[in-house]
Amino acid sequence: MKISFFFHLFVSLPAFLIGVATAEFLLGNGRAEQTERPIVLKAHTWPTIFNSAYEQTHASPRVSDGPTDMIFFSPSTEQIDVMLAWIKSRQHLQYIPEANDCDDIAFEWRVLAHRWAIENATYGAPVSFCAFIAYVKIYPGAFDGAGKTVGFHALGLVRDSEGVFWWVEPTGPLKVKVLEAYYENTIEAVKIVW
Numbered sequence: 001m002k003i004s005f006f007f008h009l010f011v012s013l014p015a016f017l018i019g020v021a022t023a024e025f026l027l028g029n030g031r032a033e034q035t036e037r038p039i040v041l042k043a044h045t046w047p048t049i050f051n052s053a054y055e056q057t058h059a060s061p062r063v064s065d066g067p068t069d070m071i072f073f074s075p076s077t078e079q080i081d082v083m084l085a086w087i088k089s090r091q092h093l094q095y096i097p098e099a100n101d102c103d104d105i106a107f108e109w110r111v112l113a114h115r116w117a118i119e120n121a122t123y124g125a126p127v128s129f130c131a132f133i134a135y136v137k138i139y140p141g142a143f144d145g146a147g148k149t150v151g152f153h154a155l156g157l158v159r160d161s162e163g164v165f166w167w168v169e170p171t172g173p174l175k176v177k178v179l180e181a182y183y184e185n186t187i188e189a190v191k192i193v194w
């Protein structure tokens with residue numbers, strides 16, 4: 001199913017109904033007054049995130065899929081790098097087949113990414129964070145040559161403030177633009193887990 005068809009059926013209509021199809025929000029300070037660090041968040045509603053995620057990953061959207069929140073903040077690329085280091089120092093990376101393998105490590109990465117956002121970027125403002133995970137098929141050469149094997153894998157998926165989605169290896173600071181990996185045929189998206 002092409003995204004255009006899906007978009008018209010399931011994105012345009014609810015977006016029209018709530019009247020915020022691609023609006024950008026300038027949010028208030030959240031709890032910034034408590035942090036003494038005034039912030040203004042530029043965020044997007046979920047149809048923008050949803051549509052661009054499927055356009056860039058080329059994953060097939062499903063009726064039951066979709067973000068679970070309404071408004072999302074996207075970090076700068078500099079913030080993403082800071083976040084990845086923050087996450088790595090807090091992860092449980094002991095590999096245990098089935099029990100703590102790539103899918104489990106990716107889920108933990110997703111939880112930590114959202115925690116990083118609350119504590120270091122959005123400061124309690126009522127806005128979600130553009131970090132998700134996805135199941136993919138990965139090929140040798142992925143992540144600028146770091147990938148050596150072929151197989152199914154779970155990756156982090158982050159949207160930056162310019163609207164560019166990045167694949168992130170949850171066990172380390174490797175990241176690559178989704179579209180770059182797509183055109184290099186190194187990472188094939190199977191399913192976005194919102």
Ligand SMILES: [Ca+2]
Pocket residue numbers: 097098099100101102103104
């Ligand atoms: Ca597992």
